[in-house]
Amino acid sequence: MKVTEQIAKHFREIHFGDNWTTVNLKDSLNDVDWQQATTQVYGLNTIAALVFMQIIM
Template structure:
Protein backbone atom coordinates (compact mmCIF):
# COMPACT_ATOMS: atom_id res chain seq x y z
CA UNK A 1 0.00 0.00 0.00
CA UNK A 2 2.83 2.38 0.88
CA UNK A 3 4.59 1.78 -2.44
CA UNK A 4 1.41 2.35 -4.41
CA UNK A 5 0.41 5.44 -2.42
CA UNK A 6 3.90 6.97 -2.47
CA UNK A 7 5.09 6.17 -5.97
CA UNK A 8 1.84 6.12 -7.90
CA UNK A 9 -0.64 8.43 -6.19
CA UNK A 10 1.70 10.94 -4.53
CA UNK A 11 2.53 12.79 -7.77
CA UNK A 12 -1.18 13.22 -8.46
CA UNK A 13 -1.88 14.49 -4.95
CA UNK A 14 0.94 17.02 -5.16
CA UNK A 15 0.13 18.18 -8.68
CA UNK A 16 -1.95 21.29 -9.02
CA UNK A 17 -5.50 20.60 -10.10
CA UNK A 18 -5.04 22.68 -13.25
CA UNK A 19 -2.33 20.33 -14.52
CA UNK A 20 -4.33 17.24 -13.56
CA UNK A 21 -7.40 18.65 -15.28
CA UNK A 22 -5.37 19.36 -18.41
CA UNK A 23 -3.97 15.82 -18.44
CA UNK A 24 -7.31 14.24 -17.62
CA UNK A 25 -8.88 15.99 -20.57
CA UNK A 26 -6.71 13.67 -22.69
CA UNK A 27 -6.69 10.58 -20.43
CA UNK A 28 -8.93 9.00 -17.85
CA UNK A 29 -7.69 8.77 -14.26
CA UNK A 30 -7.07 5.03 -14.69
CA UNK A 31 -4.99 5.74 -17.81
CA UNK A 32 -2.94 8.28 -15.84
CA UNK A 33 -2.29 5.75 -13.07
CA UNK A 34 -1.35 3.09 -15.63
CA UNK A 35 0.98 5.51 -17.40
CA UNK A 36 2.67 6.51 -14.15
CA UNK A 37 3.08 2.90 -13.04
CA UNK A 38 4.70 2.07 -16.40
CA UNK A 39 7.03 5.05 -16.04
CA UNK A 40 8.08 4.02 -12.52
CA UNK A 41 9.04 0.61 -13.88
CA UNK A 42 10.49 1.54 -17.28
CA UNK A 43 11.56 5.19 -17.14
CA UNK A 44 10.69 8.81 -17.82
CA UNK A 45 8.84 9.31 -14.53
CA UNK A 46 8.76 12.20 -12.09
CA UNK A 47 11.59 10.70 -9.96
CA UNK A 48 14.07 10.41 -12.85
CA UNK A 49 14.76 6.86 -11.60
CA UNK A 50 13.16 3.65 -12.81
CA UNK A 51 13.24 0.08 -11.59
CA UNK A 52 14.36 -1.47 -14.88
CA UNK A 53 17.49 0.66 -15.23
CA UNK A 54 18.27 0.53 -11.52
CA UNK A 55 18.03 -3.26 -11.31
CA UNK A 56 19.29 -4.38 -14.73
CA UNK A 57 22.87 -4.98 -13.56
CA UNK A 58 21.94 -6.51 -10.20
CA UNK A 59 22.75 -10.22 -10.24
CA UNK A 60 21.25 -12.90 -7.98
CA UNK A 61 24.19 -12.84 -5.55
CA UNK A 62 23.96 -9.07 -5.13
CA UNK A 63 20.17 -9.19 -4.83
CA UNK A 64 20.24 -11.82 -2.09
CA UNK A 65 23.22 -10.52 -0.10
CA UNK A 66 22.19 -9.49 3.41
CA UNK A 67 23.88 -6.39 4.85
CA UNK A 68 23.54 -6.14 8.63
CA UNK A 69 19.85 -6.05 9.52
CA UNK A 70 18.70 -4.41 6.27
CA UNK A 71 16.38 -6.04 3.76
CA UNK A 72 17.98 -7.52 0.66
CA UNK A 73 17.33 -6.07 -2.79
CA UNK A 74 15.39 -9.23 -3.63
CA UNK A 75 13.14 -8.76 -0.58
CA UNK A 76 12.47 -5.12 -1.42
CA UNK A 77 11.61 -5.94 -5.04
CA UNK A 78 9.37 -8.79 -3.89
CA UNK A 79 7.47 -6.44 -1.58
CA UNK A 80 7.07 -3.80 -4.29
CA UNK A 81 5.68 -6.43 -6.65
CA UNK A 82 3.43 -7.86 -3.94
CA UNK A 83 1.79 -4.53 -3.07
CA UNK A 84 1.41 -3.37 -6.67
CA UNK A 85 -0.18 -6.71 -7.55
CA UNK A 86 -2.66 -6.34 -4.65
CA UNK A 87 -3.53 -2.77 -5.60
CA UNK A 88 -4.03 -3.66 -9.26
CA UNK A 89 -6.52 -6.32 -8.20
CA UNK A 90 -8.43 -3.70 -6.20
CA UNK A 91 -8.37 -1.26 -9.11
CA UNK A 92 -9.79 -4.03 -11.29
CA UNK A 93 -12.77 -4.22 -8.93
CA UNK A 94 -11.65 -7.06 -6.69
CA UNK A 95 -11.37 -7.11 -2.92
CA UNK A 96 -8.17 -6.17 -1.11
CA UNK A 97 -6.55 -9.52 -0.45
CA UNK A 98 -3.20 -9.14 1.18
CA UNK A 99 -1.41 -8.25 4.35
CA UNK A 100 1.59 -6.20 5.35
CA UNK A 101 2.62 -8.72 8.00
Protein backbone atom coordinates in the same frame (compact mmCIF):
# COMPACT_ATOMS: atom_id res chain seq x y z
CA MET B 1 -4.44 6.40 2.16
CA LYS B 2 -2.52 4.06 4.44
CA VAL B 3 1.24 4.32 4.71
CA THR B 4 1.62 0.88 3.14
CA GLU B 5 -0.48 1.97 0.16
CA GLN B 6 1.64 5.10 -0.25
CA ILE B 7 4.84 3.06 -0.16
CA ALA B 8 3.46 0.58 -2.69
CA LYS B 9 2.40 3.46 -4.96
CA HIS B 10 5.84 5.01 -4.71
CA PHE B 11 7.56 1.70 -5.56
CA ARG B 12 5.28 1.28 -8.59
CA GLU B 13 6.18 4.80 -9.72
CA ILE B 14 9.87 4.05 -9.24
CA HIS B 15 9.56 0.81 -11.19
CA PHE B 16 7.87 2.46 -14.16
CA GLY B 17 9.84 5.72 -14.01
CA ASP B 18 6.85 7.98 -13.38
CA ASN B 19 8.01 9.57 -10.15
CA TRP B 20 9.62 12.90 -9.36
CA THR B 21 13.08 11.36 -9.10
CA THR B 22 12.77 9.99 -12.65
CA VAL B 23 14.34 6.74 -11.49
CA ASN B 24 13.42 3.58 -13.33
CA LEU B 25 13.89 0.61 -11.02
CA LYS B 26 14.11 -1.89 -13.85
CA ASP B 27 16.96 -0.02 -15.53
CA SER B 28 18.67 0.69 -12.20
CA LEU B 29 18.72 -3.00 -11.26
CA ASN B 30 19.61 -4.31 -14.70
CA ASP B 31 23.23 -5.08 -13.73
CA VAL B 32 22.44 -6.59 -10.30
CA ASP B 33 22.94 -10.35 -10.22
CA TRP B 34 21.05 -12.75 -7.96
CA GLN B 35 23.94 -12.99 -5.47
CA GLN B 36 23.93 -9.23 -4.95
CA ALA B 37 20.12 -9.12 -4.82
CA THR B 38 19.95 -11.77 -2.10
CA THR B 39 22.81 -10.51 0.08
CA GLN B 40 21.69 -9.00 3.36
CA VAL B 41 23.76 -6.08 4.66
CA TYR B 42 23.64 -4.86 8.28
CA GLY B 43 20.45 -6.84 8.90
CA LEU B 44 18.44 -4.74 6.40
CA ASN B 45 16.13 -6.07 3.70
CA THR B 46 17.73 -7.50 0.58
CA ILE B 47 17.18 -5.97 -2.84
CA ALA B 48 15.24 -9.11 -3.80
CA ALA B 49 12.92 -8.76 -0.80
CA LEU B 50 12.24 -5.09 -1.54
CA VAL B 51 11.52 -5.75 -5.21
CA PHE B 52 9.29 -8.72 -4.31
CA MET B 53 7.30 -6.54 -1.89
CA GLN B 54 6.90 -3.93 -4.61
CA ILE B 55 5.58 -6.48 -7.10
CA ILE B 56 2.98 -8.04 -4.84
CA MET B 57 1.55 -4.75 -3.55
